[in-house]
Amino acid sequence: MAGSRSAQWYAGNDRNGYIHRAWMRRGLPSDAFDGRPHIAIANTASDLTPCNMHLNEVAEHVKRGMWEAGGVPLNLPVVSLGETNVRPTAMLWRNMAAMAIEEMLRANPIDGVVLLGGCDKTIPALLMAAASVDLPAVVVPGGPMLTGHFRGAALGCGTDVWKLSEEVRAGTLSGEEFLRSESSMIRSKGHCNTMGTASTMGLLAEVLGMTLPGLAGTPAPDSRLLEGAHETGRLIVGMIAAERRPSTVLTRGSFLNAIVALAALGGSTNAVVHLLAIAGRLGVELTQDDFDRIGSGVPLLVDLQPAGRHLMDDLYRAGGLHAVLHQVRDLLDPKAITVTGRPLVDQFQNVTIHDPEVIRTRDEPLQQDAGIAVLYGNLAPDGAVIKPAAASPHLLKHRGPAVVFDSVEDLHARIDDVDVTPDSVLILRGCGPKGYPGMPEVSNMPLPPKLLAQGVRDMVRICDGRMSGTAYGTVVLHVAPEAAAGGPLGLVRTGDMIILDVENRRLDVDVPAEELAAREPSPEMTAAFARPERGWQRLYVETVRQADTGADLDFLVGSSGDHVARESH
Structure with a gap:
């Protein structure tokens, strides 16, 4: 363990090393403190974040991969924000969640982290925190739910809530029928199955280079998500050995690639404030105008609600994110790398569109100019x-x-x-x-x-x-x-x-x-x-920046890097 970050807690025969090791042993193998990297699983699983309920199961498969590769996995429950439940709005606490996660990553004896997120604000908050601490980090997106049906038609969660509720207001759908659709809307574990913010940020995490290639967009109930979680557990061990940190992956080219993908996917406008905030944590130059300059001429290739007809499990069976990126490969920065250390553009050399109704070719897009x-x-x-x-x-x-x-x-x-x-x-x-x-x-x-x-x-x-x-x-x-x-x-x-x-x-x-x-x-x-007179809301109102810069807190902008908390024992 000599030279590792966690060794600053565990190495040596003095009283402090004894305390740290003794309290952490609790069933760990005898060699857990003899060179193995200690790796946090920043886990946003919560019963009150329904889209992330299944992440404890995902975490278990991440752990298996870490053990297999020689790491020591450590579950770290972190602040979880459920878009459908918290009031007044989950965005009020995105920055708080990012700050709390950042502090826990910095304060604990870990050498790297796997970030488990799904619902809208969880992946942005996790990436903002990881970018600020700059320890080796990789994301496992929780994935979308399967498609539910009502009256024989597929339901896009969120989008069809707006549509059906407007039909009630228009008098073309009874309140009773509207409520009948409620039990059909959410068919399985996972986040919204439309190209909403959760789907957008899960996919863009991969385009940014921060996931195992090919994992983003895998439906939450699909066993291949657990397979990818296992492989991610192995991957993070290698990333620590290679000292591959967010600052080496999240370059300006990575963010410009995300803007291209955002347009081709027809992704959420919320990605603008989230990408600006993540870039701001790293000090990467990115402006609101980049979204228009880079993305406005990119064609819309994905026929998904709310901009189209289909849903996320359709996108996955049609070829997934890689089939989309292959169509706009010439627009992507060839130097931007992923957590594997290889360029993003090398990850999708031989891909096929399996359903051209869901993923269009560059020659036959849904819209010619679709960016924000x-x-x-x-x-x-x-x-x-x-x-x-x-x-x-x-x-x-x-x-x-x-x-x-x-x-x-x-x-x-x-x-x-x-x-x-x-x-x-x-x-x-x-x-x-x-x-x-x-x-x-x-x-x-x-x-x-x-x-x-x-x-x-x-x-x-x-x-x-x-x-x-x-x-x-x-x-x-x-x-x-x-x-x-x-x-x-x-x-x-x-x-x-x-x-x-x-x-x-x-x-x-x-x-x-x-x-x-x-x-x-x-x-x-x-x-x-x-x-607000007190607490987080007062701090937020006094220090939050405007939407055109990402709505982060002014004192959190700029990466502070990795440093170890002062010893207090």
Whole structure:
């Protein structure tokens, strides 16, 4: 063990070495402290994070691989965030989870870590923590659930919740039938089966180089996930020997590869804030504009909800991530490596598309230009994003009067009887990182019932919050600066004309600059801003950055590297 990080706890015959070894023996083999690497399994399994419930089983297979390769596995339960349960929004605690995981990795006698995540915020938080500590690290994504069915049709969890609930509001589906679909929506263990944030971040973890090649996207109930977990346990032992750390894998080229993949997959807009935050932890140069510059000309190749028809287990049987990446291989950085030490582009030399209805070829894409578009204008001086692949083409160039809501509560109170037409632009503010706090997934506002009854299923919607990766529609989100940070979204009034021009990357309110500057923020809006007095929420509101930089805390940006906590015994 001489020279290893864990040896700083376990080596030597003094009292401190004795204490550390004695308390950790508890059944370990006699040679556990004689050179074997000690490896944490940062495990986000939790009964309250339903998408991650199965990760204890995955951890057992990771352990088998570690033992086989000569490592000592150590289960390390870490903060787990369940997107469907925690209030007010899981994003409020992404940075807290990352900080807590970082501190536990740094404080404990470990030489490397396997990161087990699934639900939306868990993989980003794990990668942010690993990037900050910079110990050898590898991700095992928990994988998507299998497809459930209702009335003979496949259900996309999340996406079909939005669709079915709108049908109830429109009066075309009974409340009883809606509730009947509930037991069909979640068929198995695993995270959402649409190309939502969980699927997106699991796949992008592999594109970033941080998983065993070929593992991302494996359905949670598939035995090949456990096989890959076992192999990952063996892999991390070799990574420690080679001193292959996140800083050697997560380069600028890796992040640009992730942007290409995000567009080709039709992935979640949430990937923008997560990738920016991970890059920020490493000090890798990455900006919001890179997503538009690199991704906007990339074709959409995957026909998955919410941008298409199919679901994640369809993607896996059709050839998976590697079949998609093979189609855009010429757009990928050939120097970016994976945790194996080999270039990403060398991992998918001989792959086949098994179902061209699910994965399209480069010559016959679903859309020619599908990446995230970044908009600027007097309504978004620091930018806003839109996902054209999930929007209605006829609304991507639009002019219409604003209908303004000052808070989520105001939206819920008035949306059913608000004065609105199909040309109206719904604006919801006070939902950014500081304002809510936590930047909730509320940007895909429900449509007014009277428009639903007319057959309207999409409108232009603008918000300083986020949107579920499973959601769809012509939604402009992540508006920066947010209203709570003094952004001009807080000055818009109902009736102002809003101009959206995605082709020219513009988002404006048609109000003279002098008039806009003279306006005061709405008192109803400012009264609804978060004003926490204590605890994590106060720290968060006081230090969180804006969406255009990843919404991390200002004092966590930049990698602090590996150092050992001071001895206290």
